[in-house]
Amino acid sequence: VTPSVTPAQTAINSRKDRKLKRPMNAFLIFNKEMRPRVLETNPNMTVAEISKTIGENWRGMSEEQREVYLEKARNLKSEFHESNPDFVYTRRSKAELAAAGHHSYSKKRNFGQVDQSEESDDGGEHPRGTSHSNHTDAPPAGSPAKDPRGRKKKRNRHPTAPKHPMSGFLFYALEMRPHVAEQNPGSTVGPISKIIASHWKNLTPEERAKWEKQASDDKARYAREMEIYLQGQKDEE
Structure with missing residues (x-):
């Protein structure tokens, strides 16, 4: 007997087939560029402190300064739609999230880490927060290791590229x-x-x-x- 496939699982399989990642918005581009700079200058800062600093710096920028990142976001979005003209973004339902193995967290969030899945569809620049868990389980095999301060070390795809x-x-x-x-x-x-x-x-x-x-x-x-x-x-x- 062929096992039945739920609509949620069908949607998940479709997402896996495409493996498309939405382009970053202006704030996420700014965050990505500035995080290593802030960490280099303040090596003892925690992840939350770095995120908060970046958020405060973003809010302190003038419209002209933000426009640099807004323009980058518009270009990324344009390139994305040109490469994927048939792509339509839809938010996943609770059933899809559950089937994908995601767990719900408290609705109360602290401003800090950026969650790209919640970025605005217009390439906006609003920083969003995510909850932090305090578990100390070992990372799954193949995942980036963590440094002594608990930060997850991300693999740099272009380690020799110039700093922005x-x-x-x-x-x-x-x-x-x-x-x-x-x-x-x-x-x-x-x-x-x-x-x-x-x-x-x-x-x-x-x-x-x-x-x-x-x-x-x-x-x-x-x-x-x-x-x-x-x-x-x-x-x-």
Whole structure:
């Protein structure tokens, strides 16, 4: 007797066949670019603190600064639809999630980690949170190992690629964070980030010039290194 296949399982099988991943929205692109930078500057930060810092930095950016990432998101979305013209995104039902082995979590979430499955369909820039579990089970075979701080080490697909350039605000935030933390002992990451963002908004264009210059130089550095990197990729081919 041929076992019956439920509609939920059929939908899951269809997803597995396509294996398509939706393009990242603007905030996720920003998050991906800045996470290694923040970790490099603040190696003792926890995952939640890093995520919160990135979120606060995002909210402290001007519309012009965000537009860089919004444009990247629009381009990714356009490329995705051009490559997959027949793809239609639908949210999975509870039955599909259960059949796929996903477990439901508390609806109350802490702002921090980004969940790409919940990004807005318009490529929006709203950071979303996910719950964190405190289990200490060993990772499944074949999964990336964790470092001593509990962070899951992601495999870098392009380990030799140049680091993305930072904005003037991010250069400012990284420079000012130690000073603000020293002036506000006992403050957590969130309040400190808000203070930095508030200070940045009150700076005049002349006062911002120092960090905007650093951002401009970093952008030029990235362009040079990317040109060399891409040429190296062609040579390897």
